[in-house]
Amino acid sequence: MSRPAGRVLTLLELLQSGGTRTVAELADRLGVEGRTVRRYVDQLIDLDVPVESVRGRYGGYRLGPGYRLPPLMFSDDEALSVLLGLIAGRRAGLTTDTTASETATAKIRRVLPPHIARRLDTLLDALAFTDRPAAGDTPDAGILLTLADAVRHHRPVSIRYTDRDGRRTERTLHAYGVVAHAGRWYVTGADARLGEDRTFRLDRIADARTLPGSFEAPADSDPAQRVISGFATAAYRHEVTLRIHGTAEQIRAQLPASVAQIEDDEPVAGELGAAPATERWLRVELRAERLDWLPSVLAALDRPFVIERPDELRDLVTALADRLAASARRT
Template identity: 55%
Template sequence: MTRPAARVLALLELLQTGGTHTVGELAGRLGVDERTVRRYVDHLTDLDIPVRSVRGRYGGYRLAPGYRMPPLMLTDDEAVAVLLGLLTSGTGPSATAVHAAASATAKLRRVLPTRLTARLDALINTVEFTADPSPETAVETTVLLRLAEATRERQPVTIEYTDRSGRSSERTVYPYGLVAHSGRWYLTGKDGDSDELRPFRLDRITAVTTLPGTFTPPPGFTPAAHLLSALATAPYRYDVSIRVQGTLAQVRPLLPATIATVHEIDSAPEALPWVRVRIRAEQLDWIPPLLAGLNRPFVIERPDTLNDAVRALASRLTAAADGRYQTPG
């Protein structure tokens, strides 16, 4: 958008706050001279926006009484894309960014059609983000919005789901919450077929049908916390157990909650503290660098093949320090 066009829109935003605004006030807010303000007003009137000129000592410009901007014509996909951008920008550490995202979200809601606003409200009120608020895996907008509505209204759904092995099934789910984590969307809820609490990846859901009736989620249930725990304890090829020297407070921040669980180990009061780290993984090659990064003594309890992987990494690091090159593996 060109700067003049952006300033014309900024002028409209100022006028929509209500009341009469003097030419000098508008010029100061927009950073232009008064003649330019009058030209911007002409642009707005050319667009059939009823800007009224008020004469006299306290004159200036105002919008015609009762005027409202027409609905913003966005498709469902476009509206969700804009809203997700606002939601993710509002999860950062900057208080200014959080406030700006909230303000922009409110403005977007005011100019969207009522039908779409209600569906997006369901998404706003049900989605949670983990530490990485950047979903990258494509998800059908219809699936996302229908699950958001069902989560908000506490209605069960049936989903057509493809699991990690490629098997498809139709499942009844009681949706407790939506979570965006590490480039993917997840639904957390109770699987009506197994009666277990579990996550479902949204990119593996091809259809959603809302069922009659309602349900009550468990008190105090936190979708994001449950997802992180479920990902860390999911079944994988290797069940890794490692003892690391240090307290829970010292070791826990060094390991992402999505890949490892950390538990205290009982020891004599005079002994140095140790914790047990459990990791489930399909491959072991990425674990030795992780252990090296802890910079703490550790003992591998299982599997034995992880010791070989650690020795191989140590050999490559030693070769690099001596100016020699070793091919991994």
């Protein structure tokens, strides 16, 4: 579908949502000029869509009373793709409402031809997931859409947020993007009052409303990367510093960017100017609520390492080594 045709359909969807839409509002939502909106309206009228022009201070366009879009028609493959998307999204926790996802699935299945329904049932019987269903709370659909609109149009948004300690605050956020990660939804951006980057879980946002004005997002505002980096630098109970001899790729296999930060350690003899893929001593920093999972991860790395802090981690690694040695001596 060409972009102009897609915008005409988007215009129809906006008018279908009800009320009168101003030319300025439609132009902003479609990313075009006002005269282009008028041309799109003419195209809808040529297709016998009853678009009415409303004059006056609050004028614009609206659909004539009683007009509704015809029902969606899916091909067999399209229906199967939509159903699989609903099932996978619900399994991964990336839906805003579990009941809505289930009812949407049921509605589509009811109108599937029998042979396609049988194929789908066969697929679902054979389908298995390697992960457990996400246990996190789902975000409110209205909040999700409000934040997405603020990202799209670079508008400040006011949110009421409850952190993990139960503290409630109201913040003004310059949102750079909405990110789905590991079964949860996040919004990342700049806290306007603090002037610092922040990442918030959507299920902890009680309310979101768009504010007047606009902001400029930084050129390097990769939302997904900001969320992942935020996990690695968040405040946790333990701060861990390691030196590991290897390549960044070898370390990332066990300690991804969402868990740890990697930086070059002091160059060692014979390695000054070494290529990035050359094994060398790298400093690794991470934060964790618990340390009991780290000894097995370090063992799985199978690389020389030094624990700089905390002492508790040294004790856990020594205990694991003793257990492994004792098991190896058994006959």
